[in-house]
Amino acid sequence: MVSRRAQQLTANPPPIAVAHFQAEARPYDPVRDPDGYLNLGTAENRLLWDVLEPRLAGPRPVQASDIRYALAYGTAGFRAAVAGFLSRSRAVPVAADDLVVVSGATAALDIAASALCDPGDFIVVPAPYYSAFDTDLCGRSGCRLLDPEAIARTVRSARRDGAVVRALAFTSPYNPVGHVYRPDELRALLAVAAELDLDVIADELYAHSTLDGHTFTGLLDVAGDGSERIHTVWGFAKDLGLPGLKAGVLHTLDPRVRSVARELAYFAPLSSDTQALLEWLLTDVEWTGRLLDCSRVRLQRSYAHVSHRLRTHGIPHIPAAAGFSVWADLRAGLAEPSFAAEDSLRADLFDRARVNILPGAIFGSPEPGWFRICHTTEPAIVSEAVERIAAVVSSAGRGRR
Numbered sequence: 001m002v003s004r005r006a007q008q009l010t011a012n013p014p015p016i017a018v019a020h021f022q023a024e025a026r027p028y029d030p031v032r033d034p035d036g037y038l039n040l041g042t043a044e045n046r047l048l049w050d051v052l053e054p055r056l057a058g059p060r061p062v063q064a065s066d067i068r069y070a071l072a073y074g075t076a077g078f079r080a081a082v083a084g085f086l087s088r089s090r091a092v093p094v095a096a097d098d099l100v101v102v103s104g105a106t107a108a109l110d111i112a113a114s115a116l117c118d119p120g121d122f123i124v125v126p127a128p129y130y131s132a133f134d135t136d137l138c139g140r141s142g143c144r145l146l147d148p149e150a151i152a153r154t155v156r157s158a159r160r161d162g163a164v165v166r167a168l169a170f171t172s173p174y175n176p177v178g179h180v181y182r183p184d185e186l187r188a189l190l191a192v193a194a195e196l197d198l199d200v201i202a203d204e205l206y207a208h209s210t211l212d213g214h215t216f217t218g219l220l221d222v223a224g225d226g227s228e229r230i231h232t233v234w235g236f237a238k239d240l241g242l243p244g245l246k247a248g249v250l251h252t253l254d255p256r257v258r259s260v261a262r263e264l265a266y267f268a269p270l271s272s273d274t275q276a277l278l279e280w281l282l283t284d285v286e287w288t289g290r291l292l293d294c295s296r297v298r299l300q301r302s303y304a305h306v307s308h309r310l311r312t313h314g315i316p317h318i319p320a321a322a323g324f325s326v327w328a329d330l331r332a333g334l335a336e337p338s339f340a341a342e343d344s345l346r347a348d349l350f351d352r353a354r355v356n357i358l359p360g361a362i363f364g365s366p367e368p369g370w371f372r373i374c375h376t377t378e379p380a381i382v383s384e385a386v387e388r389i390a391a392v393v394s395s396a397g398r399g400r401r
């Protein structure tokens with residue numbers, strides 16, 4: 001018999017993870033397994049292995065301390081290396097002492113939320129803003145995905161109903177839509193958070209994964225006085241193409257949150273050996289710089305490819321400024337404008353076309369029919385998947401007429 005708490009905690013496994021493991025259990029191969037799954041549901045950058053492999057497979061210094069217990073919240077050397085790396089892309093330098101290292105950005109988010117909230121408290125998370133779905137508007141103007149006024153209205157109304165709202169959490173670059181917040185948008189957000197007395201959790205996991213013509217600005221870079229209420233998450237999963245190493249950091253200037261986070265890191269520490277490996281990688285500033293440059297070039301090429309394939313098949317999508325995915329409009333494939341129809345399209349794509357892409361419902365999309373398509377994998381896989389998506393969407397469309 002398992003405990004009620006365990007049952008509660010495991011009752012709703014993240015749909016992203018469920019679909020990922022199902023698809024990865026039987027990957028598509030044109031020769032060995034043409035009935036396998038084309039997985040465009042997982043935001044992994046699979047385009048960097050040829051650059052990473054020689055480095056990871058080559059010799060590296062190993063010390064006894066790499067296999068011993070280390071500080072749960074990260075060795076001094078590793079935190080200094082991460083601080084140096086993050087400082088190079090930010091206006092405000094990051095200090096090693098303000099970092100709490102844990103096993104992945106997921107754990108960093110969990111710790112930030114646990115440090116700030118009691119059970120039953122709320123964190124307000126903006127869903128993709130409705131007007132962002134208007135492709136023309138978004139494509140030309142870089143639409144507002146996060147309306148600070150809407151946040152203020154939501155929080156005030158929740159508080160009137162007795163809810164304790166502690167924080168606002170958002171991602172920039174914005175997963176799944178691919179927007180990068182401009183400094184003026186970030187300032188507007190901080191002003192509302194200050195007015196509403198909210199902490200802000202900023203997930204900046206894709207900070208270095210911007211596309212041509214777009215620049216990332218860290219929330220702390222525009223913060224000024226309110227910095228203690230900002231808790232930033234970053235990790236190695238996206239920008240450095242190392243998701244399986246599960247390395248993440250929480251940055252906070254609030255001494256109480258930091259102290260609690262250091263203690264909570266006890267439950268999700270990153271292995272000493274992985275810290276040593278990543279410290280060794282990061283301290284080679286030239287190599288890290290080359291990796292990031294190469295990643296941006298390939299990311300841009302991959303985005304151009306998926307974008308072209310989607311356009312060729314008449315599938316609209318929001319132009320992306322960063323990240324590994326596009327937010328695609330598959331409303332033409334819905335039997336009716338409902339989330340039930342969206343889920344049925346998802347199931348058709350998965351079971352019939354053997355394509356794994358994630359439906360908007362799991363991102364809290366306000367409108368059914370939008371899907372996140374991750375493209376940072378072999379171009380041939382992307383082409384094949386888009387062709388199958390287009391076939392399912394158009395056959396569903398024909399069925400309705």
Ligand SMILES: Cc1ncc(COP(=O)(O)O)c(C=O)c1O
Binds near residue numbers: 106248
């Ligand atoms: C915005 C965002 N935050 C956090 C995570 C989880 O990162 P990690 O694998 O380091 O736990 C992901 C992974 O997809 C992500 O996209």
